[in-house]
Amino acid sequence: MIKLKFFTEEEFKLLISWITTPELMVQWSGAHFKFPLDQEQLIKYSSFANQENSTEYIYKVIEADSDEIIGHISLGRIDRVNESARIGKVFISPAARGKGYASEMIRQILAIAFNELKLNRVSLGVFDFNRGAIKVYEKAGFQKEGLLRQTNKVKNEYWNLIEMGILRSEWHEQTGPGKIQSNV
8 A cells, every 4th residue: 555645845855866877867857857866856857846826736645554655646737627638757676666656646647637636538648569568547537649759769768658548427437436545
């Protein structure tokens, strides 16, 4: 079991320690940050987040039993007029991978999006080679909506991005309204 709590400056050094290569940086953030990740970039990223009516909520992921921070996730591009948002910057610490935390992170962020914020649509992008993440997203109810070819150049290789989305009606079909509560 995990809890999502707002990401604060106290967690900057830990997140920086996880993003150790340019490839990990691109997988985590696309083109939003430049390697190496540093405090200045994280201050800019988080300065307007996690406030009432913010367009971005940024979370640290805490393993409930140990209180250890094991990951990071954001719900951004929140558009209250069109009732949509985008999941991004999903990361699980290397030591916590393969333990089912990613599925729980996605379930909880969707509970926030659909049950608390009352959004209608949530999207995300995932690189086509990240089969494990794609399985997690599909299990949560996301559908593939398209392929953006060669969106990111990493070293001398181009990466393709799969766009995925889920609607509130699909989420509620799967979970029942209000069944899954967030632990924020």
